[in-house]
Amino acid sequence: MDPVLFGANTQERIVAVHQQQESAMRVYSRTADSVIWEDADFYPFFFLTDASLLAGYRGKHWVKELSGSNAFRYLCAFPRWNEMWEAIRFLIDRHNQTAAPKIESYAELPWLHVRTDPVGQFLLQSGRTLFKGMAFEELHRMQLDIETYTGHGHRFSNANRVEDRIIVVALSDNRGFSRAIHGREFAEKELLEEVVRTIRERDPDVIEGHNIFNFDLPYILKRCELHGVDFAVGRDGSTFRSFETRTAFADRAVDVTSAEVGGRHVIDTWLLLQAYDVSKRTLESYGLKYAAQHFGFARQDRIYVAGEKISWYWDNEPDLLIRYAMDDVYETGKLSELLSPPYFYLSQMVPMNFGALARAGSAAKIETLLLREYVRQKQSVPSPSRGLQTTGGYTDIFITGIVEHVVDVDVESLYPSIMITDGIAPRTESIGVFTHLLTRLTAMRLDAKRAMKAEADPANRAKLDALQSSFKILINSFYGYLGYNRALFNDIEQADRVTMTGQAHLRRLIEAIGSRRGAVIQVDTDGIFFSPPDTIRGVEEKEEAFVPLIARELPEGIRLALNGRYKAMLSYKKKNYALLGYDNKISMKGSSLTSRSLEKFGRHFVAQCIDALLNRNIAALHSLFVSLWTDIAEHRLTVADFARTETLREGSLAYAESLERGERNKTASYEVALASGLSWKPGDRVSYYITGSDASVKGFENCKLAEEWDPTLPDENVAFYQKRLQELAKKFEVFFQPQDFRAIFSMDDLFPFSPDGIEILTVRLERTAPAEPDPDEPRIWLEEPGDDE
DNA sequence: AGCTGTGGCAGGGAGG
DNA sequence: CCTCCCTGCCAC
Numbered sequence: 001m002d003p004v005l006f007g008a009n010t011q012e013r014i015v016a017v018h019q020q021q022e023s024a025m026r027v028y029s030r031t032a033d034s035v036i037w038e039d040a041d042f043y044p045f046f047f048l049t050d051a052s053l054l055a056g057y058r059g060k061h062w063v064k065e066l067s068g069s070n071a072f073r074y075l076c077a078f079p080r081w082n083e084m085w086e087a088i089r090f091l092i093d094r095h096n097q098t099a100a101p102k103i104e105s106y107a108e109l110p111w112l113h114v115r116t117d118p119v120g121q122f123l124l125q126s127g128r129t130l131f132k133g134m135a136f137e138e139l140h141r142m143q144l145d146i147e148t149y150t151g152h153g154h155r156f157s158n159a160n161r162v163e164d165r166i167i168v169v170a171l172s173d174n175r176g177f178s179r180a181i182h183g184r185e186f187a188e189k190e191l192l193e194e195v196v197r198t199i200r201e202r203d204p205d206v207i208e209g210h211n212i213f214n215f216d217l218p219y220i221l222k223r224c225e226l227h228g229v230d231f232a233v234g235r236d237g238s239t240f241r242s243f244e245t246r247t248a249f250a251d252r253a254v255d256v257t258s259a260e261v262g263g264r265h266v267i268d269t270w271l272l273l274q275a276y277d278v279s280k281r282t283l284e285s286y287g288l289k290y291a292a293q294h295f296g297f298a299r300q301d302r303i304y305v306a307g308e309k310i311s312w313y314w315d316n317e318p319d320l321l322i323r324y325a326m327d328d329v330y331e332t333g334k335l336s337e338l339l340s341p342p343y344f345y346l347s348q349m350v351p352m353n354f355g356a357l358a359r360a361g362s363a364a365k366i367e368t369l370l371l372r373e374y375v376r377q378k379q380s381v382p383s384p385s386r387g388l389q390t391t392g393g394y395t396d397i398f399i400t401g402i403v404e405h406v407v408d409v410d411v412e413s414l415y416p417s418i419m420i421t422d423g424i425a426p427r428t429e430s431i432g433v434f435t436h437l438l439t440r441l442t443a444m445r446l447d448a449k450r451a452m453k454a455e456a457d458p459a460n461r462a463k464l465d466a467l468q469s470s471f472k473i474l475i476n477s478f479y480g481y482l483g484y485n486r487a488l489f490n491d492i493e494q495a496d497r498v499t500m501t502g503q504a505h506l507r508r509l510i511e512a513i514g515s516r517r518g519a520v521i522q523v524d525t526d527g528i529f530f531s532p533p534d535t536i537r538g539v540e541e542k543e544e545a546f547v548p549l550i551a552r553e554l555p556e557g558i559r560l561a562l563n564g565r566y567k568a569m570l571s572y573k574k575k576n577y578a579l580l581g582y583d584n585k586i587s588m589k590g591s592s593l594t595s596r597s598l599e600k601f602g603r604h605f606v607a608q609c610i611d612a613l614l615n616r617n618i619a620a621l622h623s624l625f626v627s628l629w630t631d632i633a634e635h636r637l638t639v640a641d642f643a644r645t646e647t648l649r650e651g652s653l654a655y656a657e658s659l660e661r662g663e664r665n666k667t668a669s670y671e672v673a674l675a676s677g678l679s680w681k682p683g684d685r686v687s688y689y690i691t692g693s694d695a696s697v698k699g700f701e702n703c704k705l706a707e708e709w710d711p712t713l714p715d716e717n718v719a720f721y722q723k724r725l726q727e728l729a730k731k732f733e734v735f736f737q738p739q740d741f742r743a744i745f746s747m748d749d750l751f752p753f754s755p756d757g758i759e760i761l762t763v764r765l766e767r768t769a770p771a772e773p774d775p776d777e778p779r780i781w782l783e784e785p786g787d788d789e
Numbered sequence: 790a791g792c793t794g795t796g797g798c799a800g801g802g803a804g805g
Numbered sequence: 806c807c808t809c810c811c812t813g814c815c816a817c
Contacts, residue, residue: 107790116790248792251814258791281815356791363793392795393817414817415794480793487793495794525796525817575797575816591815592798647813664811665802699801727800 002440004373004433006349008127013134015205017353018262019118020238023081027122028235028263037236037263042125044084046114047072047381053111057090059083064378068430071383072113075375081118088114110383113488115371123351124372130347130354135463139344141267141336142173142204143329146216147321149183149311166223167314169195170325172333173204180322183314189227192220199233204264206354207233208336210288210328211270213256218242221259235263247271248361250278252649254683258359265355269332272339272358284596292331295338302327341466342473349470362477363484366437369474370489373433382428387492389483393525394503397574400734401762402613403521403531405538406569406579409547411505412559414526415479416442418501421557426482426491434489438478445471502526505554512550519764521571529569529577540565568614572731580614592731601628601641601721602728609732618755622744625729629747632721639709642721643687648673651682668699676705695719735760 001010016028017040025040043062048054051063051074060083064075078084088106095109106112115121123129131139147168165188172178181194199207209216221240224231232239240259247254254274259266273291277283283294292298303324305313313321340358347354351368374381411417416438418424425434448468455461481487483495502525509528510520517533536542544562551560568580576590586607588594593606605628612620631637646669650658655674658664672688673680680686687706690699697717709716729745736744740758 105790114790120791243790245790246792250793253792279817359791361792364791366793389794395796395816410817477793483794484792499795527817573798589816590798591813595799595814597799597813649813667801667812669813 003127004436005369005440005444006132007123007129007351007372008376010132012128013132014128014130016130016235016263016265017119017122018234018236018238018260019241020236020262022085025081025118025122026236026262040122040126042122043077043079044081044118044121045075045077045125046084046088046112048074048076048113049111049383050074051076053091053095054087056094057087059086059090061087066378066380068380070380070428070430072381075378084114088112113381113383117356120352120356120368123353124368125375127351127372127376129349129351131344132348134348136341136344136466137174137459139206140173140175140202140204141206141208141333142171142177142199142202143332143336144207144209144212144216145170145325145328145332146219147310147314147325148219149314151311166191166219168322168325169220170322170329171195171198171202172326172329173202174333174337177202178326178329180326182318182322184318188223189229192224192227192229192231195220196229196231196233203235206265206267207261208267208269208332208340210332210335211268212266213258213268213271217259217266218257233264234261238262245359247359249274252647252683255681256359260355265353265358267336267340267343267355267358269335269339272343273335276339288328288331288335291335295335297334298331299327302331341462342470345467345470346473350474362473363481363487365474366477366481367487367489369437370429370433373431377431379431382426382488384486384488384490385428385492386485387490389492389495389499391496391499391503393499394506394523395525395574396523397521397571397765398523399519399521399531399762399764400571400573402568402570402616402735402760403519403762404568405531406521406529406566407532407543407546408527408529408563408566409509409550409560410527410563411502411509411554412561413442413475414502414505414558415498416475417558418498418505419478421555422497422501424482424494424498426489426494428491429489434478438475441471441475445475505558508553509550509560512553516546516550518546518550521569522574522577524575527563529571570610570614572734578610578614586611586614597644597646599642599644599721599724601632601637602724605725605728606731609729613732613735613760616760618744618758618760619753621732622753622755625725625745626747628725629722632718632725635714635716635718637716637721638711639687639689639706639716642716643689643706643709644669645685645687645706647683647685648680649682652680654682666700668703671700672703672705690717690720691715692717693719695723734763737761 013030014027015030018026020026026037027040028037049071054076060079062077066073066075078087091112092106106114115124146166148164149167150164167183169181169191179198181191181198183191186194217240221231230239238261240261242257242259245256245258247256270286273283273286284290289304303320305321305324310321343358344354347357350357350365351372352360352365420439420442423435445468448464448471452461452464452468455464479495479498482491482498484490506523510523513520513530519531521529521531531537532543532546536546543565547560547562554560565582566579567582570578572590573592576592578586578588578593580586588607588610605624608624609621648669652674655670659666668688669686673686688703689706689709690697690702691704692702697720702717733741736758743753
C-alpha cells in the first residue's frame with residue numbers, strides 16, 4: 001500500500017478518534033470481538049514562518065526547523081492542547097496588541113498556520129487513517145428519525161420551537177434491529193432516556209439520518225436540555241458537541257449545525273444527496289421520500305404523512321405515524337448504503353474521520369493528503385497566494401436548429417489527464433506529492449474499474465464501484481484545488497495552464513472534425529457534439545471508427561471517447577440543447593430549457609414543444625400554445641402549475657442590509673417570505689405567484705405565497721402569465737421564418753392553422769474561429785439557408 | 790476551523 | 806424602448 005496515499009500504520013483498525021476535552025484525545029481501536037479505547041500519544045503543533053515570533057514564550061514547547069524554502073519554515077509542538085492554545089494566545093497578544101481592529105481569529109495571522117481540529121491534526125501527524133482494510137458491510141450503522149408534535153401545522157421545522165415535543169424516535173440498524181420508541185409508552189423525558197439506553201446498548205459505529213444535523217439532532221438536544229437529560233450516547237459516555245459549519249455545493253452554500261460524538265460517526269444523507277447531485281444534476285428535490293422513489297427503494301406499502309398532518313395522525317392514527325417513521329429510517333438506511341460507501345473508503349486514505357469526510361469539501365481532502373506527507377518528511381509548507389484565474393473551459397456553438405444523427409465525443413478526464421501528461425503541479429509543491437498522488441490515484445482508479453468489470457459477485461462489484469468513485473472524488477478535485485484562493489498549495493498560473501491546454505486540445509479536435517467534413521454543433525469544455533460526414537452518418541460502426549481517427553490529433557495520454565449517439569439534436573444556445581436518442585427518449589440540458597425556477601406550466605410547455613420539434617410535429621406546437629393560453633385565461637391551471645419556486649440564498653437580515661446599501665433590488669421571492677412573517681434560513685425555498693391584472697406589474701409588489709391561493713377565488717394575474725407563455729414561446733423563434741413563427745404561436749384563428757409548408761430552420765452561425773468555412777464547399781449539413789442574424 | 794473552478798442564459802428592476 | 810447590473814440556476 002502506498003503510504004503517501006494511505007498513511008502509515010497500515011494494520012491498525014481505528015474506528016474513531018475523539019477529542020474529549022480541550023486537552024484530551026481518545027482513540028477507539030477495534031479488536032476482533034469488541035471495541036476498546038486507548039489514550040493517544042502525540043503532540044499538537046502549528047506552523048510558523050519565523051521561530052523568533054515565539055521568543056520569550058515561557059511554556060514548554062519544541063521548535064523544529066523544516067527543510068525547503070516555503071513560507072512556513074518552523075513547526076512548533078506542545079505537550080498538551082492547553083499549552084498550544086496558550087501559545088497562540090501569546091502570539092496574538094504580543095504581535096497584534098496595537099493592531100486596530102484587534103485580531104480576533106488566528107486564521108487572520110499570515111505567519112501562523114494551525115489546523116485547530118484536534119482529531120484532524122492527530123490523524124495528520126500520526127499518519128493513521130480509519131477503518132483500515134474494512135469493508136463497508138462490516139460497519140455497524142444505525143438510522144434515526146424523530147417525529148414531533150406541534151398541535152397545529154408548521155411550515156419550517158425549527159429546533160428552537162421548544163413548545164413542540166418529540167413523540168416518536170424511530171431507530172433501526174443494519175443488523176436487523178428496529179424499534180420505535182414513542183409517546184404512548186413513555187413521557188418525553190423517559191422516552192429520551194430510553195433512546196440513550198438503546199443506542200448505547202446497540203453500540204453502532206455510525207448514526208445516520210436524513211437532515212439529522214439541521215433537524216433531528218438539534219431538536220433532540222434541545223428537548224434533552226429542557227428535561228435535564230444527558231444525551232450521552234458517545235462510546236465513552238460523552239454527549240454531542242455541536243458547531244456551525246458551512247458546506248459549499250457547487251454554487252450554493254448550506255449552513256449546517258454539525259455534531260460529533262465520541263467513538264461514533266454521524267452521517268447526514270441529506271448532505272450526501274446534495275453532493276451526489278452536484279455532478280449528476282438529476283434530482284428535483286433533496287427530500288427523503290423523493291430520493292427513495294428516484295433510486296427505486298421505496299416500499300410498495302410505504303406510509304406517507306404530510307408534515308402538517310403529523311399531529312393529527314398522532315391523535316387519531318398513531319400506529320400509522322409510527323409506521324411512517326419506521327419507513328423513514330428504512331429509506332435512510334438504503335440511501336446511506338447507496339451514497340456513503342465512497343466516503344467510507346476515502347476515510348481509509350484521507351486523514352480525516354468518516355463523519356468529517358462526508359461533510360468536507362474536496363479541496364480540504366486534497367490538502368490534508370499533501371500536508372500529511374509534508375509533516376512526515378519534515379518539509380516547510382507554503383502559504384496561499386492570491387490571484388484570479390483568467391481562463392476556463394472553451395464553450396462555443398456553431399449550429400442552431402435541429403440536426404439529425406449526432407455524435408457526442410468527450411475527452412476522458414480532461415483536466416486530470418493534462419495535469420498528468422504535462423506534469424502540472426503547484427510550483428510551491430517542492431517534494432512532488434501532488435503529481436505522485438494524482439498519478440497513483442488515477443492508476444488505482446483504472447485498476448478498480450477494470451476489476452469491477454471483471455467481477456461477477458454483485459457485492460464485490462458494489463465495493464469496487466465505491467472504491468473507484470472515492471478515487472474519482474479526489475482526482476476531480478486536483479484542478480479546482482490549484483485555483484482555490486485559500487489553498488496552501490494553490491497556484492493560479494498553473495490552473496490557467498491546465499484550462500488553456502484544454503482549450504487548445506478542443507480546438508484541435510474541432511479542426512479535425514471539420515477537415516473530415518463533419519459539422520461541429522456545440523462544444524463545452526471537454527465534449528463535442530457534431531454531425532459526422534454524410535458518408536458515415538447514422539451508421540454505428542462507422543461513427544465509432546471515426547472517433548479514433550480524430551483522436552489522432554491529441555497528444556499521448558489524452559484519450560477521446562464516444563459518449564453517445566443520437567437520432568437528433570436540438571441545438572438552442574451554448575450549454576442549452578436537447579437530445580433525441582435512438583430509443584426515442586428525450587433529454588434536455590441548460591438553464592433556459594430546464595430550470596427548476598421555471599413555472600411548472602412553463603417547464604411542461606417547453607418540454608412538449610421540444611418533443612414536437614424533434615419529431616417535426618408543427619401542428620402540435622400550435623395546439624399546445626392555444627390550449628395553454630385558454631387554460632390560463634379560464635383559470636384552469638392551479639397554483640402548483642403557475643407558482644414559481646425559488647431558493648432564498650440570503651437570510652432575512654442579509655437581504656435587508658443588501659437592500660439598504662442599494663446593492664440589490666427588491667425581489668418577489670424575498671418580499672413574499674418577509675410578508676408571510678415566516679423566518680427562513682439561506683437555502684430554504686419559497687413558492688409564490690403573481691397577482692394583479694396588468695401584465696407589466698412589478699413582481700415584488702404583486703406576489704403572494706402559493707399556499708395563499710384560493711381555487712374558489714383565483715386571483716393569479718392572467719395577463720402576466722399569458723405574457724410569460726409568449727416569452728417562453730419566443731425561445732423557439734430562431735427555429736422558424738418570422739411569419740411561420742407568428743402563425744404557430746398565436747391565438748389568431750381567423751383561418752384554421754395549417755402546418756403545411758412550415759420548415760424548421762437549421763442555421764450555421766457566423767464564425768471567425770477556429771475554422772473558416774470554405775465558401776466553395778457544399779454545406780451538407782444545411783437544411784434551410786435561414787436568416788443568420 | 791471547516792467553503793474546488795469558469796462560462797453562459799434568463800429574468801427582474803432601475804434608470805436613461 | 807434600451808442597457809446595465811444583480812441574482813438564480815445550470816453545464817462541465
